[in-house]
Amino acid sequence: QLQASGGGLVQAGGSLRLSCAASGRTSSNYVVGWFRQAPGKEREFVAGIRRSGSVTYYADSVRDRFTIFRDNAKNTANLQMNSLKPEDTAVYYCAVDVNPAPRIVPTVWTVYEYWGQGTLVTVSS
Numbered sequence: 001q002l003q004a005s006g007g008g009l010v011q012a013g014g015s016l017r018l019s020c021a022a023s024g025r026t027s028s029n030y031v032v033g034w035f036r037q038a039p040g041k042e043r044e045f046v047a048g049i050r051r052s053g054s055v056t057y058y059a060d061s062v063r064d065r066f067t068i069f070r071d072n073a074k075n076t077a078n079l080q081m082n083s084l085k086p087e088d089t090a091v092y093y094c095a096v097d098v099n100p101a102p103r104i105v106p107t108v109w110t111v112y113e114y115w116g117q118g119t120l121v122t123v124s125s
Contacts, residue, residue, distance in 0.1 A: 004094045007119030010084055014123070018079040020094030020116060031097040032077035034068065035109050036090035036121075046092070048105035049077055057105035062088075084123045091118040 006018040020032060033048035047058045047068040056068050067080040077094065095112035106112070 002094055002096060002114055002116035004092065004116035004119045006079075007092060007121045009122045009124065012084060012086055012123055012125050014084050015080070015082045016084065016121060018081065018092055018094075018119060018121075020077045020079075022075055022077075022096065029100065031100040031105055031112075032068075032070075033095050033097065033105065033107075033109075033112055034077075034079050034092060035095060035112075036088075036092045038087075038090040041090075043093075043109050045107040045109065047079060048107070050100070050103075050105065055103060055105060057107070059107075081121070084121075086123045086125045089121060089123050091120050093118045 001023045003021045010016055030051050031048050034046040035043050036046050037043040045059050046062055047066055049056045049068045053070045065083045070077050094116045096114045097106055097112045
């Protein structure tokens with residue numbers, strides 16, 4: 001199971017940290033991805049990280065503003081979001097691909113097998 005948390009309302013330029021907690025059995029090699037979906041728009045990839053933490057990947061729209069990292073002690077994958085913009089407003093989902101291809105972070109949401117419930121991020125102008 002995945003539990004996403006940390007969303008909220010923030011002014012433009014502010015920061016939020018999202019957390020994705022995994023419980024239950026996990027595979028030895030998986031990818032955690034963060035996706036978002038704004039009203040009336042398609043779900044889009046935001047960032048992802050492999051279980052080892054050695055490989056990360058970001059969408060161009062968030063690169064240099066967002067950072068994804070793992071907290072192995074808490075078994076969470078976190079998304080630090082800085083310099084938030086109104087266009088970052090969306091429901092953010094974390095997801096897990098339990099059988100990823102080697103050395104990559106998939107960006108297509110359909111390959112992720114498990115999903116959290118979503119957390120709403122609202123950025124006011």
